[in-house]
Amino acid sequence: MEAHESVTELIGNTPLLRLRTSGGSQSAVVYGKLEYLSAGGSVKDRIGLRMIEQAEQDGLLGPGGTVVEASSGNTGLGLAMVAASRGYRMVVVLPDRTSSEKVAALRAFGAEVVLRPSGLPLEDPEHVLKTAARIAEETPGGWLAGQYDNPANPQAHYLTTGPEIWRQTGGRITHLVSCIGTGGTISGTGRYLKEVSGGTVQVIGADPASSVYSGGDGRPYFVEAAGHWRHPETVEDVWPQSYHQDVVDRVLPIEDRESILTSRRLAREQGLLVGGSAGTAVAAALRVAAEAGPEAVVVTILPDSGRQYLTKYFDDDWLLRLGFLDGDPATVRVGDAVPAATRERPLPYLNGRTTVADALTALRELRERGERAVLPAGPCPVGPERRPTAPELAGSVALDRLAEAVASGAAVPGDPVAGHLAVPLPQFGTGQPAEKALAELTERGLETAVVLHDGHAIALVGAAELRACLPA
Numbered sequence: 001m002e003a004h005e006s007v008t009e010l011i012g013n014t015p016l017l018r019l020r021t022s023g024g025s026q027s028a029v030v031y032g033k034l035e036y037l038s039a040g041g042s043v044k045d046r047i048g049l050r051m052i053e054q055a056e057q058d059g060l061l062g063p064g065g066t067v068v069e070a071s072s073g074n075t076g077l078g079l080a081m082v083a084a085s086r087g088y089r090m091v092v093v094l095p096d097r098t099s100s101e102k103v104a105a106l107r108a109f110g111a112e113v114v115l116r117p118s119g120l121p122l123e124d125p126e127h128v129l130k131t132a133a134r135i136a137e138e139t140p141g142g143w144l145a146g147q148y149d150n151p152a153n154p155q156a157h158y159l160t161t162g163p164e165i166w167r168q169t170g171g172r173i174t175h176l177v178s179c180i181g182t183g184g185t186i187s188g189t190g191r192y193l194k195e196v197s198g199g200t201v202q203v204i205g206a207d208p209a210s211s212v213y214s215g216g217d218g219r220p221y222f223v224e225a226a227g228h229w230r231h232p233e234t235v236e237d238v239w240p241q242s243y244h245q246d247v248v249d250r251v252l253p254i255e256d257r258e259s260i261l262t263s264r265r266l267a268r269e270q271g272l273l274v275g276g277s278a279g280t281a282v283a284a285a286l287r288v289a290a291e292a293g294p295e296a297v298v299v300t301i302l303p304d305s306g307r308q309y310l311t312k313y314f315d316d317d318w319l320l321r322l323g324f325l326d327g328d329p330a331t332v333r334v335g336d337a338v339p340a341a342t343r344e345r346p347l348p349y350l351n352g353r354t355t356v357a358d359a360l361t362a363l364r365e366l367r368e369r370g371e372r373a374v375l376p377a378g379p380c381p382v383g384p385e386r387r388p389t390a391p392e393l394a395g396s397v398a399l400d401r402l403a404e405a406v407a408s409g410a411a412v413p414g415d416p417v418a419g420h421l422a423v424p425l426p427q428f429g430t431g432q433p434a435e436k437a438l439a440e441l442t443e444r445g446l447e448t449a450v451v452l453h454d455g456h457a458i459a460l461v462g463a464a465e466l467r468a469c470l471p472a
């Protein structure tokens with residue numbers, strides 16, 4: 001009989017598929033390793049199994065035990081699948097920005113999901129990693145998987161992903177391109193391929209452009225589960241021990257727009273429904289293929305399925321709202337209400353650490369210049385080259401309300417303004433129809449909105465400016 005005894009036998013051994021590229025005869029061939037065809041739906045099944053097996057061997061996990069992990073989803077799913085098949089209890093701690101599909105899938109495996117706020121510095125006791133460690137410690141029989149620092153993570157890829165790729169390409173692979181989250185995939189797969197090829201295989205990281213791995217400043221980005229984000233208040237930024245930089249030859253930064261549009265094109269043009277990080281990896285692989293020449297064989301890892309992101313990268317409304325789609329050129333769009341000169345200027349913005357007194361001064365200056373006396377505010381450090389991303393627009397400050405708070409004694413001039421933020425200004429993407437944006441502002445009785453392009457705030461726009469650019 002061609003049957004398996006356990007779902008864990010259906011982890012890995014994923015197929016390699018030649019991707020169509022537009023590079024012509026001068027480009028290398030590119031193969032995608034389809035990790036979404038693993039039993040639990042992602043590259044992380046491999047480490048779910050390997051980490052649990054190792055913990056069992058080391059006597060850290062046994063009958064009646066509880067597996068605990070902080071995971072943006074896929075590792076949680078891989079662990080939850082293996083835990084379910086072996087009868088362990090599973091607790092997963094997640095940032096509250098995790099896609100709802102991933103949370104629902106974890107619950108379906110019987111895992112208990114603990115949500116913690118996204119955007120906390122590592123030092124905060126409520127941070128997902130700190131919370132998971134605490135739960136593991138306080139639970140009898142609890143074991144923290146700890147994918148960021150667990151040697152079984154890169155080892156899973158050294159033992160499986162690397163050998164599979166070597167075998168599937170008949171030893172012809174010349175370049176491996178992979179995203180870096182914990183670093184396990186690229187480190188384990190890359191190390192194996194370098195060793196077996198006598199050091200000839202080039203290992204290239206694909207990274208969201210603002211992630212620190214490719215030299216970015218760690219500001220937020222929109223590709224889930226790849227890269228490394230740095231909270232502005234994090235004191236010491238620690239990189240995962242699962243990431244072995246010595247294996248990686250270079251890391252290419254890929255803008256969110258390119259990653260997202262690449263994933264969408266893979267679905268529409270090649271029938272591959274894959275996630276955003278697969279878009280990052282393929283975008284980087286295409287660049288590598290163009291440089292490497294026709295003799296090269298590029299392999300890239302497509303970590304998971306697009307089904308987990310139907311309400312994000314595959315939802316036109318979500319993309320339009322963040323300014324990742326250009327919208328219908330036949331209609332007047334929000335971007336049309338932003339003069340080119342305004343786009344060039346840095347967006348007026350208040351860092352939450354600004355004092356109430358300084359915020360009042362800035363707002364009064366705006367009013368004296370005849371401009372609207374309201375500013376978006378949040379944790380983004382201020383600077384002309386910096387445009388806050390949508391998640392950094394945590395609140396807003398209006399002159400009249402803040403002045404009132406000081407007059408009533410509710411705010412002290414020396415306080416950081418972060419403690420006195422009003423709700424965030426509404427946000428519209430440059431490609432959204434101006435008419436709809438105006439209707440939404442009017443309905444909510446608001447005057448000012450933030451305009452987003454590629455997920456970054458580029459300008460403020462008022463109801464009057466939107467009205468002015470619409471036909472009478």
Ligand SMILES: Cc1ncc(COP(=O)(O)O)c(C=O)c1O
Binds near residue numbers: 044180182186278304
């Ligand atoms: C969808 C997706 N892409 C990429 C990665 C990065 O893989 P690694 O953590 O092995 O570096 C992950 C990790 O969670 C992931 O879930």
